[in-house]
Amino acid sequence: MLMTPGPTAVPEPVRDAMSRELINPDVDPRFREIYDRLTGRLATVYGVDPSVPAAEGGRDVVALGGEGILGLEAAVASLVEPGTEVLCLSNGLYGEGFADFVESYGGDATLVAADHDEPLPLDALDEALTADGADFDLATMVHCETPTGTLNDVEAALDRIDAAADSEILTVVDAVSSLGGVSVPTDRIDVCLGASQKCFSAPPGLATAAVSDRAWAAMEARDPHELYANFLPFRDVSDGFPYTHLTTEVVALDEALGLLLDEGxxxxxxxxxxxxxxxxxxxxxxxxxxxxxxxxxxxxxxxxxxxxxxxxxxxxxxxxxxxxxxxxxxxxxxxxxxxxxxxxxxxxxxxxxxxxxxxxxx
CATH class of the missing domain: 3.90.1150.10 (Aspartate Aminotransferase, domain 1)
Incomplete structure (x- = not known):
């Protein structure tokens, strides 16, 4: 019996969906219908209205082909370039990992960290936000630090960021191991990250995100040159996907989300x-x-x-x-x-x- 914190056991209806005849995502219009249904269902789980696009104050939901870590790297790769100032709030392995990604893409990471068994360091966050010369473009944090089982109070951190910076700082939150099992304040987050293999009980293979209009605008200004680690090509897939999508994983996650939403x-x-x-x-x-x-x-x-x-x-x-x-x-x-x-x-x-x-x- 698989009782790990991801990948999780995949229920029979999802396994059955994966065994269906393969759809070619590049030429079969049925795939686009499945993908659209998937992102609509994801929006509901994220807690945003799928009928309200980011350009009108909502969030656009996308699903990239790759394990959950791809989402963390893609968020950084899409928003960070040399000289980008990033505040990385952390009390665990994945919070610290954001700083590593930032530095690998040439950004300047300021790590505001607590021990792994402590809450997020909100007082230190206040100090970093109000320090002389502080001018952060982006802030990252983790909702659930899976290695320690810690659920972080990200809303308290977002309150402080908004108060100190008049909401000018873009926020990226890793909700990979909480989304679907815990309420996430997606409407306050510019890039909220999820993945298929945790609370959705689908196989590893898809990284998901709910993206604000502010984040899309920043990505377009940055014009990232990466292909896979890049959210921007998924903003508009009306003319096709940037690469051959992971058909079976999309079908599986769509089925898994259907089970979740049927339950409520x-x-x-x-x-x-x-x-x-x-x-x-x-x-x-x-x-x-x-x-x-x-x-x-x-x-x-x-x-x-x-x-x-x-x-x-x-x-x-x-x-x-x-x-x-x-x-x-x-x-x-x-x-x-x-x-x-x-x-x-x-x-x-x-x-x-x-x-x-x-x-x-x-």
Whole structure:
């Protein structure tokens, strides 16, 4: 049983959709119909009106062919050039990764960071925004830091950015492991990033984004020369896609989103919250602590502290119980064991089975 925080288990209707006859996305008009339906469904999940384009104050939703990290890099590649000043707010691996991307594209990254088990450093953010000479073009942050299971208060950070800069700073938010399981303030974000393999329970292969008109204008002014790591060619695909799209992944995500919307977003989010509560209740019964406090932990993933035992526990769970969990990343690889109760796996009965197995191997 796959209980990792992405990729998640893919339900049978999605697998069935993937087995249908292949559509050629370059010549078959049916593909454009599927893609349009997909982006409309994505807009609903993002919480924006699909009938209101970015040019009229809404958000344009796009889906690029590539795993979720492509979205993070494409956002930077589309908006950053030498001399671009970027504030990277971070309390985890992916927040720090934004700064690496910025520097790789020649931008000037100012990393405002807290320890990985701490909240976003809002006081330090205020100081950076009001420092002499501060003139940021862009700010990046992460909604759910998957390696630690932390759900960040991005709205508080956006409040401070708006207040200090009169909303002139463009914002990029990685919502890859929260979108679909948690409400995301997309209407306040210029580029809000998602991916197929997390809460949607589709296979890895698509990076999604909801893009504001301000962000499109900045991309056009920047005129990025990248092909794959570039959102701009997807702004208007009425005459075709910039490259052969990933047909099967588009069909799969469209089907997965149909299942999610049939269930209803409120019901889906409550299902995630219930699975998270039960996972942490069972963990507390076993004497396990979460990396951030339960109040700051995401409804989509729980990271338990198991100092020095993560890989051994992961191996025993896989070999003895056929339960697949994830360890931490980077410095937390040996000390954190992560349960992914997201997407199709955000069900109390799956959490119970997982925690029964974990109880036996501890």
């Amino acid at each position: 977003l409120d019901a889906v989010r409550e299902r995630h919250a219930a699975a998270a509560r039960r996972c942490r209740e069972r963990g507390a019964e076993l004497g396990l602590e979460t990396v951030p406090s339960p109040e700051r932990s995401s409804p989509t993933v729980t990271a338990f502290e198991v100092p020095g035992r993560a890989e051994a526990l992961q191996e025993r769970l896989r070999e003895e119980y056929d339960v697949i969990l994830a360890t931490g990343l980077g410095d937390g690889a040996e000390d954190i064991l992560r349960v992914g109760h997201m997407g199709h796996n955000a069900r109390v009965e799956r959490v119970e089975e997982t925690m029964d197995a974990l109880a036996d191997v501890l």
